[in-house]
Amino acid sequence: MARIPLKYLPIAGIILLLCTIGYFFVKTGYKGVNSAILKQVLSEAGLTGKGFHYSQGNLVIDAEKGDYSQDKQRISFDNVVAEIKPNNSPYTMEVKGNKADYDTNTKVMKLSGNLMGYSNNGYKIFTEYLIYEQKDGILRTNEPIRITGPFFSLSGKGLVLNTEKETFEIISDVTTLFEKGL
């Protein structure tokens, strides 16, 4: 093995530095290589594939498939079941849907496609799009919404549901049907 003379050490340092810079260029700019590397790394770490499970505070997400974004800030889910367990309320909510996108920084989850929410007091929510703001425990949408339950059912457009304070608002066009005898 040939010995490198000491005078070449600075050059070796520069080459090492260029390699480091090159690595970060690849990571941020070259999608083909980056995606492959990321998928390999995440796969090795068990962070992608079928049977994805994620939990953060009072939010538990199970999905058929989950993928981290390149910057690892967002996670995308397919065929998702998200369980929301409020800190200050006995009522939990489980939302099933086609897609979900969770931002690990802002703690905001966006659910879409054929959504069905089930609460443990017997009510169901149907809509096409929901945003869950985990920090405040708020579920909201501007889309048409339908809620059915054992004692009443309602439909309307737009929802703001505070899971911690146990309050909700239907923003417009509300129709409530009550069971007889309430």
Next chain:
Amino acid sequence: MNIRYSTLIKLILSISIFISYPAFAQNEALQSVLGSGISLKQVKANHASLDNKNKTGAYSGGVTVTTYDGMTMTCERLEVKYENTGETKEGNKFQPLVNSMIATGDIKFDQAEKGISATAEKVEYSRVDGTLVLTGSPVFKMGDNVFNASKITYGLINETVDIDEPDGIFAPSEKR
């Protein structure tokens, strides 16, 4: 002058009937509207909110209420207070029970099938007291009978009516 005299006669007749008959025609009419309680069927509104911890709900903006007995009420705002009784139904823990309701703003009752209508500015329903109180210049109409008052209190349990400062015309029916 003749018109005023005629109206005065009717008013006197009307008041004397109120005094003479505890269960007078208006009572029967109100009773036919309300029965012995209120059973909400549908509420439509522009906006709705519910606070489950404080057990309150509210509808606002073009509120239309229909009951299972065919009565329709419109108002600007409807506030509801309820409680969870703890009774079970189909495995669910709580059954909400409406304790009180307050309707405000341009209230109109209508039960077209019986030719009955009423207007008021405020209606308060209390399940505990078993009363329905109409205030804000309430006016009640049934066919040709029209009367107004400063306050009308309908007792849902004993089916009684208390009318404060009654005023109006009353055409006795053929039955009477």
